[in-house]
Amino acid sequence: MDILLLGSGGREHAFAWKIVNSPKCTKLYVAPGNAGTAEIAENINLAVSDFEGIAQFVKEKNIDMVVVGPEEPLVKGIVDFFQSKGDLKHIPIIGPSKQGAQLEGSKDFSKKFMEKHGIPTAGSQTFTKVNIEKGLEYIDYQETPIVLKADGLAAGKGVLICKTHEEAKDALKEMLLESKFGAASEKVVIEQFLSGIELSVFVATDGHHYRILPEAKDYKRIGEQDTGLNTGGMGAISPVPFADQEFLNKVEKRIVIPTIKGLENEEITYTGFLFIGLMNVNGDPYVIEYNVRMGDPETQAVLPRIKSDFVDLLYAMGTQQLHSYPLEINDFFTSTVVMVAGGYPEDYRKGDIIFGLENLLPESKAKVFHAGTKLSPSGEVLTNGGRVLAITGKGQKLEEALENAYAQVLKINWNGAYFRRDIGQDLLNLKK
Ligand SMILES: Nc1ncnc2c1ncn2[C@@H]1O[C@H](COP(=O)(O)OP(=O)(O)O)[C@@H](O)[C@H]1O
Ligand SMILES: [Mg+2]
8 A cells, every 4th residue: 555644743753653653654754754753664755734745645646545644734625635536535544534623623612522522521611802801700610720721722822821810811802802813713712720640542543433542641841850842742651550450440431432422423524543631630530631642752652552554554444444444452551751952842953963763772772763854954863843853762661661662862963952740750650
């Protein structure tokens, strides 16, 4: 099968690595890809939102399946675009329809979906400029802290956790009246604060059937002990020691099943991955948010744990055959450590030469996934983004997975490289 994968991050390098390791893949193209995907596949200079360009390429090369990595083209409707073209609609495309992508593209849509289908989540109400007075009043009746969420995509910056009523009211005014997050904050969801520990559960679905993939916990802040600014993600581990079978059964029964049934009942086409951000509140799962694609860097921890054929999984999703796909999971632990450019998530440099990429541990111990990298004309690997590399260690125990990840991290360097040294440390005493 000849496959086209869209995206350029660490998530996509991990997808590409799983795809080319399957005997079912004859050729893989990645658009636009990075220096890591260039080593194992052919990078194509096409932007993920260039639907016409992508369609033309798919026809020219007779592509058999398209896999969409990031949310942006999904929210913009790439799947509907393909399905509206007579000569493309027979090609499996892995990703939800534009309407399905609203589960991530609109917090208000996803809250209404959860309420309608009885899925546990924080209580909330949505307000706009028109009824801001009601919103300010609503805040008065809430217990602090109060969570405010811009409705639309806001690059992970649209959620504010306000400690006082005053702070929440000021934030609501800034979001609705001063367009703090542009069009994304024309609507604001005000919700109850949930206290607990976060984790993420990943589901593959063909719109009717589902398979639950390994869960993961990520590390969002730039600083150790979860301090400092939020980032796209500084690390992840899988499995999650505090997510025991009883908890995961509750997730399946209370969240996964009603979500898939809800999509079916509302006739929302959804062929793709669903990332469910959860809060474990005293042993009960509540949905914090849905994302309509895999997470980055969680993918780099989750995919190595999938033992059964990955291309078969994608194809079963794309052809509504998931009920006959035998998902098998490896029982080892994985831990992913993200190496970032100095200064990230604020201003950072690009174009530094990365040293040590030839010093690789065997894949049985660690795997280096590229995120923000590119090749120089002379073939050197250069930094090309804030998050540069994601290194996944494997081990029979979490400690060993972490040791292997850090052993590999320490062999790699560039001017200004930074990584957190405490990934997984909070969980070491809670072993599964
Ligand atoms: N209701 C809530 N209670 C407590 N924390 C929350 C709540 N909603 C969001 N958060 C925190 O804010 C983070 C970002 O919120 P989320 O809904 O995942 O938005 P996004 O990822 O789109 O920025 C979450 O990972 C969580 O740490
Ligand atoms: Mg989130």
